[in-house]
Every structure is written in C-alpha cells, then in structure tokens.
Amino acid sequence: MKIGVLALQGDFAEHISMLKRIGVETAEVRLPKHLDGLDGLIIPGGESTTIGKLAVAYDLIEPLKQFGKSHAIWGTCAGAIFLSKDARSNQPLLGLMDIKVQRNAFGRQVDSFETDLEIDELMKATGTEHPYHAIFIRAPLIESVHGSAKILSALDDGRIVAAQEGHLLATSFHPELTSDPRFHEYFISLAS
Amino acid sequence: METKTGTWIEKKGLAQMLKGGVIMDVVNAEQAKIAEDAGACAVMALERVPADIRADGGVARMSDPDMILKIIDAVSIPVMAKCRIGHFVEAQILEAIGVDYIDESEVLTPADEEHHILKHNFKVPFVCGCRNIGEALRRIGEGAAMIRTKGEAGTGDVVEAVRHARTVIGAIRQLQTMGDEELMTFAKNNGAPYELVKEVKQTGRMPVVNFAAGGVATPADAALMMQLGVDGVFVGSGIFKSGDPARRAAAIVKAVTHYQDATILAEVSKNLGEAMVGRNVSQMPEGEKLAGRGW
Numbered sequence: 001m002k003i004g005v006l007a008l009q010g011d012f013a014e015h016i017s018m019l020k021r022i023g024v025e026t027a028e029v030r031l032p033k034h035l036d037g038l039d040g041l042i043i044p045g046g047e048s049t050t051i052g053k054l055a056v057a058y059d060l061i062e063p064l065k066q067f068g069k070s071h072a073i074w075g076t077c078a079g080a081i082f083l084s085k086d087a088r089s090n091q092p093l094l095g096l097m098d099i100k101v102q103r104n105a106f107g108r109q110v111d112s113f114e115t116d117l118e119i120d121e122l123m124k125a126t127g128t129e130h131p132y133h134a135i136f137i138r139a140p141l142i143e144s145v146h147g148s149a150k151i152l153s154a155l156d157d158g159r160i161v162a163a164q165e166g167h168l169l170a171t172s173f174h175p176e177l178t179s180d181p182r183f184h185e186y187f188i189s190l191a192s
Numbered sequence: 193m194e195t196k197t198g199t200w201i202e203k204k205g206l207a208q209m210l211k212g213g214v215i216m217d218v219v220n221a222e223q224a225k226i227a228e229d230a231g232a233c234a235v236m237a238l239e240r241v242p243a244d245i246r247a248d249g250g251v252a253r254m255s256d257p258d259m260i261l262k263i264i265d266a267v268s269i270p271v272m273a274k275c276r277i278g279h280f281v282e283a284q285i286l287e288a289i290g291v292d293y294i295d296e297s298e299v300l301t302p303a304d305e306e307h308h309i310l311k312h313n314f315k316v317p318f319v320c321g322c323r324n325i326g327e328a329l330r331r332i333g334e335g336a337a338m339i340r341t342k343g344e345a346g347t348g349d350v351v352e353a354v355r356h357a358r359t360v361i362g363a364i365r366q367l368q369t370m371g372d373e374e375l376m377t378f379a380k381n382n383g384a385p386y387e388l389v390k391e392v393k394q395t396g397r398m399p400v401v402n403f404a405a406g407g408v409a410t411p412a413d414a415a416l417m418m419q420l421g422v423d424g425v426f427v428g429s430g431i432f433k434s435g436d437p438a439r440r441a442a443a444i445v446k447a448v449t450h451y452q453d454a455t456i457l458a459e460v461s462k463n464l465g466e467a468m469v470g471r472n473v474s475q476m477p478e479g480e481k482l483a484g485r486g487w
Contacts (some may be wrong), residue, residue, distance in 0.1 A: 008449050009233055045209045047233040047269050053229060054449055103268055109292035110315045112202045115195040137205045150369040177205050
C-alpha cells in the first residue's frame, strides 16, 4: 500500500506523518509522473486557488482526473474544494465528486472552530464509539451532494462537512491536524 | 455539540495551511488580485512596502482599516496586516475588522521598546519575526502561532534572511545533541522559555510554522530559503518593486513548490525582467537596519 500526497502547497507533511504513523508507505506528488505506482492520493489542506493554479501549470489536472476514476482520493478542506464539481468560483477544479461546496463558509479566521462529530460510518469501520474531534480552519461547507455522492457527516444544524462518493472522500475539516488516525485508517480501507 | 474558537490549534493550524506557499506584500486591492492570481497563499496588506518605508523615513504605523477591508473584499485567500511591536490597540483594531493573521512587525516603528503584545489575549493568530531561537521562543511564549525569520526587509539582499534561518535551524540541530541537563543553561543563555526549549529538543523542530522573510527577491532566493529548511516565504518589496510583478510572483510561487528541482527552477527564472533595485546590507549603517527591533 502506497499513498501519495499532493505536495504543491499546504499541510502535506502533516498527512505524510499521520500515514507513516499507521504504517503506510508515502510519496510526495508534484508532477504527473509521481502518480505512478500509487494506490491512492490525499489532497491536503492549503489554499485551493494556489493548489489549482500549480496543478494547471504542471499539467496535473487530466492525470489527476484519470487517477481518480480508478483510485481512491481524499481531499481535506482545500482538497475537498479541488475535488468538487462546483465551488461557485472561477478556479481550477478536478470535478471528480458530485458535490457543491462553498468556500470560507463559516467566516474569517476568528470564526474557525473545533467540535466533536458523531460519524457513524467511521465509528463502524474502525470499531470505536467515541466521537471524532474535528478542526475547521477557514473551512468550506459542502452545500449539497448529488448523484451517487452521500453525506458522511453533518453539524447539528444539518450543514454537511464530510461526503463520500464510492472511493472518493471529501472533508471540510483537518484529520491530519489531530492525533486521531481513524479517518486515515478509513481512507486506507477505501484504497485497498 | 460544543464548539470552540480562537484555540491554539486553530491559530497554529492556519499557518500550517500556508506551508509551502508564498505570502506577498500588497498595498491595494489591485495588487492583491495580482498576487492571488499568481498563486499567493496569503497577502500582507500594508500602506507602503518596506523599501518605501525605508525611503520615506518617519513613523510607520498600522495601515488604514478601510484600505485593509478593500483588500479583504478583493480576494478569497487569507489577509494579514501589520501592527507595531507592542501596540496592542492596533492589534485590537485589526482583529475587529477581521484580518486572518496579525504580523507584529519590526518593519513598522516600535510602540514599545521593552515589551511585545501578549498575543494569547487575542482570538486572531499572530506571526512575529526572529533572528535566533531565543527570540523565536520568546515570541511563541507570548502567543505567536507562526514565526518568520526577519532577514532585512526592503533591501532585496537575501544575506540576512540566510543568516537568521541558519541561526535558528542550526540551534535546533544543536539542541538535538544536548543532554537534558544542559537545557536549562541553554534556556538561560538564549533567553528562551525552558518548556519550549524542551519541546524543541524532543520534536526536533519549531513548535510552530516558520517562514523566511526579509530580502527574498528572486525564485532562486525563495528556493534557497526552502532548501535551508523553512516552511514557506514572505516576499515584501521583491514583487511589486520589480519590472514585471505578475510574472515574478508566479515564478516565486513555482520555485517554492519545486524548490528541490533545479530544472524547474531554471525554467521559472527565465525572462523575469528587472529585479528590485537592491541595497547591500553589509554597507548599510546599523541605525538603518530594522531586524534589531524586537526584544
């Protein structure tokens, strides 16, 4: 099992250290050739406009779309925006997941927050019962899911913060900033 | 469910999202758009870039909130703004208008020559400059959630940025080889909080994200700082004081991502037009240097 982390910009090193902790081989992806031999890919948090522009500049858009047809991809925060079909803004997107997202949906940095989420799918898959502590930073919201995409987690008020479409995963929050490996383990199960 | 805002994890976390990126100084909404389009991961809103602050002299203060708000409206990326060292009311104002990060900066004229702002009192995160590990850990002790090595702002001369990055990273390496019984003396000699010294020895890195600043003018300068081991770069006067800001900005963004790939660095370094006119720091009178501000 070898998982790549898109390393154009953002907190890719945090994802890599979490993957290493759970015994997964990793690789940094900056160019199309770096996708060879990977079983899955994580698109980290960062600035989605920066990541999108660099992906265009180094001809990564098409290879990433192709990769996502047959391999697991997980986007956290900026990565979730990049995976979506619609981000209501004029920026490069992969359009792999049939979800509509809204950037900076919770306000500015002073409004960024931490909270506990009950995520049934995750707790079932990892055989655990305690809630998942989620960290949101200038986070996007998943406004709606369409087609075969389904809701994985929502806040108490119903706003969607995690979605899954087959082997594709999107979270508004940052599991890589916690010490809880369950989301990474769950993603590995999708990549297997 | 209970939600918490303004926590240490939130403050540190935004800086983690900026890693591998370039934060650019901009003086108006138009420049902010150019920076965003070039791939900046954040912008620093200020009335004058450091090269102009140097040229103009006088007292440099926090920028007009209206000008900062126009930049906030113009871009979707995080917006930072500077307050004077120790000027906690300027910081309160910047927090009130919704900036994403405050730079308590030596580039502005200090308001307090003994104390920095107690940054733990704020919900908004702060970045501060440092020349060495003691200064870095004192700022983190006060609540800075991100650090930048100071360099010498507004010169286009990277020599001080290199000196400060090497000094900080060298000290981290030195700590790795020290015995636990040596740490209190290290803390004393460097004027650094003991608990943070212990943490740096244990983890082998700074407790928060560390960018380079002050003198980066070319893609090669930016990649040099990345190879020395910083997490990202600030570019102040280097972009909008150059001949072709949009092109140079995009090239520096690419250089920070591909900092280990000399073929790509060569490609992005081509035909960038005039770099900013530099000022040689080694020939600069001590009194003109900004990096010595900070206590």
